[in-house]
Amino acid sequence: MSDRQLKKVLVLGSGALKIGEAGEFDYSGSQAIKALKDEGISSVLVNPNIATIQTSDFLADQVYFLPVNPFFVEKIIEKERPDGILLGFGGQTALNCGLELEQRCVLKRYDVEVLGTRIQAIRETEDRDLFVRKLKEIGVKVPISSAATCVEEAVAVAREIGYPVMLRVAFALGGLGSGLCATEDEVRERATKALAHSPQLLIEEYLTGWKEIEYEVVRDRFDNCVTVCNMENLDPMGIHTGESIVVAPSQTLTNSEYHLLRKIAIQVIRHLGIVGECNIQYALDPNSQDYRVIEVNARLSRSSALASKATGYPLAFIAAKLAIGHSLTNLRNSITGVTMACFEPALDYVVVKIPRWDLQKFRRVSKKIGSGMKSVGEVMAIGRKFEEALQKALRMLEIGVCGLVGNENLRFTDLETELGEPTPERIFAIPEAIKQGYSIERIHRLCHIDKWFLHKIQNIVSVEQMIRQQAGSFSSRELLLEAKQAGFADRQIANLIDSTESRVRELRYGWGILPCVKQIDTLAAEYPAQTNYLYLTYNGQEDDIAQEPQDAVIVLGSGAYRIGSSVEFDWCSVNTVLTLRKLNYKTIIINYNPETVSTDYNECDKLYFEELSLETVMEIYRKEDPIGVVISMGGQIPNNLAILLHEAGLKVLGTSPLSIDIAENRHKFSQLLDRLAIGQPEWRELVTLQETVSFAHSIGYPVIVRPSYVLSGAAMGVASNDSELVKFLQKATEVSQKHPVVISKFVENAKELEIDAVAHHGELIVSAISEHVENAGVHSGDATLVFPAQRTYIETMRQIRKITERIARSLDINGPFNIQFIAKGNEARVIECNLRASRSFPFVSKILKVNFIEIATRVMMGHEVPKVNELMFGIDYVGVKAPHFSFTRLDGADPTLGVEMTSTGEVACLGDDFEEAFLKALLSVGYQMPVQNILLSTGPVEAKAAFLRCAKILTALNVNLFATKGTADFLRADGIETTVLHWPLENERPNVREYLRKGALDLVINVPKNYQEEELTNDYIIRRQAVDFGIPLITNIQLAQRFVEALGRKKMADLEIKAWNQYQPEIVNSVFNASLVSSIDPVVILSEKVK
């Protein structure tokens, strides 16, 4: 909105990926920075999320890997003196930080202009009371509601509106803490919890079953307004839009409904004075044209990322341009190149988004979905029939289903409940209900999903039943075509007729049933598109694009973000493409995650927004005839395709799929290690309970248990004795010849280390060894990583390197890989080996300033790359990567660390020493300093003893220590006095519960007594309540020790405000920069494309 000449603009990122705030903000932040670059405005980015693309060296001019909070951002402003600040590209985190900076007059003091939507307007959208008042001014309907700031007020309001009511929380990401309350007790409970996180609540009328519709609106400062996309939630009101299956454009709205809501959207946006982008959500009565405006997000959001990908309209890029003063009328539509940005995309396809949940990773979590968000990622599928897009999307989830129907592993015991009180599996319950004779009307009454969608699902069931009749000999070409048009995969059809995927494919090829390539062009073919944003469909008769022979490489992306695979693999994919472009290859990306940068159509020459399955990759390969496929950059999904693609005759670039198969196959890999005389923890694959127990005896408890068939609950566990082992296996799994269980030795009190490396035909080219703060036993994705390793013997490091070299050579590794080690005494043993890029590649690449992916890509393409070793000795600073957990959102989940990964994101910070980097990283994931009141409940006696020294440090720091009985006794014996708080299950005061509830503690250290607590214990209540009341929690003793030691050495003021480029490695760059000089600079590629 600026009239002044902007020279430098500060962009706030969103920090770690978390539930409700995920990869979409890497996409939007990256686009904002590109827009600034395009204008020649210098950009400063604050974002501790090191795995993002936005924190690449070729994007922002300055990057600060520091917490996005007012303390740090103020200091950065003081240092950088930007003219403007962008608050709308880093989710709720950035917005909240901006609001606070304004409230503290920081922006005024340093004369920093808020670009785009004014602070006042942001406040009016964030504060429910102001929002409602503002909308009433123009006669726009909002749900009957009232704000409350205390529990009693909430109860009074609820009584006035009448039950049931909806309780919403102001200033919350993704509807945190919101929910339906049917009774006064429920209001009390929910309000108490919510008020711990937020100063304000909103109680509103309950609109269950109303259609939920969203519009993405763009406005410039000249009052031009367009709605870029509308979307309809298949799951109606009552289920958070982030938890809903969403369809774009709306399917069941008439012209008058569509345009009524569009008109109101524009009215509201003008009245609020939004400049840039915003999202507006409606409830629409399914039985009249009555509506309510539910909320407005005055910033880029998950929905806007989805809308961008669904339409091809670069919302974030345009929003940034508008924020710095442009008009919609002088910006062009980058897809057609000739038409302008002031238009509304016309779609000639249908888009289906489905959330990806990972609830099975958590113990005790409620599986119900509702008005709070629990999903960790999403997929988007494109088709020309709803059935086609829906079935594609369901397969994209990679949850072991082959489509909507034809799945063996889904059983419903109570369909009525599943339909009425949904879990992530509800969509699969609908075809089941149809088959069991439920009428569409009855299903609709139970789930409120519009009958149009239910009829489409019924169509899929009908096709399924017809296919089943073809078992034995499939004789109808017509029916096979029908099935493909309805989105059935070859594999799915094979399941239905008891055949194999390849036989169905042969049949299909024989009948000439092939998919067409269609382009997303924003104008439904009215104008030719200049970009290759593509999808496949069987509902077409010709390809949109002519295929010319070219030097193309297909790069497989990461798929949906989920626990264990996230933005880091997008960074890897994007960097692969950038390198390939530097090397003058044509690039083709296949990916289907709308939150990513890799699915920006201008990152590559061709983007297929498609499934990462054997069938789809083969079809694209067949059309494109590329040099080969890169499968090692997108994490486990593409990696799993290696051997299948290889067997199907496709050229897999990099390490041979046969080697990948050895690394992936437990038996083959173990044999290899034995042959190479490399140590590994003992393990065995067993098929009876008897054998399992006796093997556990032979290697000694504790043991790690990995069942291959899981019925419910966590997939992996640790057992410390016979009864735990038996209980675990009997309760949650099946052990049989068909479903063996793997038992391995759990090595206690050992360090865990990992090496990220690239090898060229078996020779190690570059490597980086990181150590975990936590002892072995914490999943590497949940561990705090330190690079370079600080507390590891040189001898261990040498061993790790030797082992790595040996493995690289014997597997003839030709590309990226990662090996995880366990080290005890001076012995390093291998626990896992992945012949692909790993989660920590962006971390070590950015700390070292050596792009491992670039090197790996050059290696895979057969380019010579010089060998560089001993990199870590060249840097005199430390990087620490810390996980971010989203337990707050996962009702009931036990917030402990274990062998299953549970973190949803990560950050990494740099410091001149370990403590500095460590504290910055912890502050970035929500820990707070200074710490005044700590609750200690340090569990097993070894942990109590280990913590003793730390307790003394805390005493010396004058920290108030509170402790549960055992811990207090233990400390008292050593002369450390604490205030004893009674256990939550005791009815005595002072009680832990009340201290947690009133927020009288600012850190809880609770170390579980054993590896897998199953009972509803006092410890569980302490941990859960700490999370529910927003109090930082540490459950690992090593982490607790390092944190206290760091507190003993550093204060907030000691944490330096240094940009990334102020940390320079000494020796490596000269070697690498000389060898990696390229003809095209990535920045040039980007800015050319965005124009």
Added chain:
Amino acid sequence: MFDSADCLAGSLISVHPWRETIAGLDFCCEDLSSKKMKDSINKGKLVLGDGSVFEGGAFGFLRSVSGEVVFNTGMVGYPEALTDPSYRGQILVLTYPLIGNYGVPRQNFSNNLAVAFESDRIQIAGLIVSESSFNYSHWNAARSLSQWLQEEKVPALTGIDTRALTKYIREKGTMLGKILIGDEDVEFHDPNLDNLVCQVSVQAPLVYSAGSKKVLLVDCGCKNSIIRSLLARDITVTRVPWDYNFLDEEYDGVVISNGPGDPKMCSAVITHVKEVMERNSPIFGICLGHQILALASGADSYKLKFGHRSQNQPCTEVGSKRCYITSQNHGYAIRHETLPEGWSPWFINANDGTNEGIRHKSRPFMSVQFHPEAAPGPVDTNLLFDEFVQML
């Protein structure tokens, strides 16, 4: 093995009788009346003037028709579009692939105007879609799209690659075509050679009473929403046949409506409008009415390659930074450079630079190529009616 020729036209028919044959399923909004049709004949094809063929499944009324093939990229509003008289004689291709989702409303009248429709009947000659939704769902729906087409005797094709067809028209220009169903063949016919306006205009004057101000509406194929927009502003509307000599009627202003075909076919209206201009009465032309006003002023019109038919055309207001998203349906346009002295371009299409509106510099004459009455489409330019009403 991979012969791409195998994946050509003819592989797209997806109307199968099985949809009705599975026992125990609920078909509360199933299009049962089309059952017989689907059992007996379910193939049809579109033949274009240059001989190219697109095969699909037939639905709606089963007969062959010919017309001019045009495409519209709007994503909603098929009941409105199909009843828009400007489509008279045309075979309409809808690029949004799922059509019929919310069914078709019951025919209700308010102020003698069919609610939710733009005229009393389906005006298109035929319809081409990618997928017709045989099951519909909406509180206000009374029948399926297919049933409605049958009632109104309009044939349609489903299972067509409408994107391929649209690209073809975009590249080759609007062309003649015919929907062939069964063995019945028909001749190609260019509707633009007919007096289409005469076919869609009212036969005798009609008065819609509201306020004291009176607007004379020249019906060249007027959409109901134009009348509704005036009535909503308390204007009494006298709707007269296109060639009606209204010069002796009493009125405060004249609206020249939208309509089908070539504006040069409307010489009677052009003559009348010239007279009104002499009298200095306020004039507002919409779509065809815009072209007629321009021709009356002395400017020239021409046929566009494939026209503008969509709900997302950006039009910039000349001399401002404002741009409006407009609904459009026209195959002809005005040449800016032929505008005589005293007139200036008012709106310009931001995508292709064509004229979207003109206004007289000193006298109360204005017209727009797009549809301020919307329906279907965005209502952003509805305020032009306010502007006109203020002139009265």
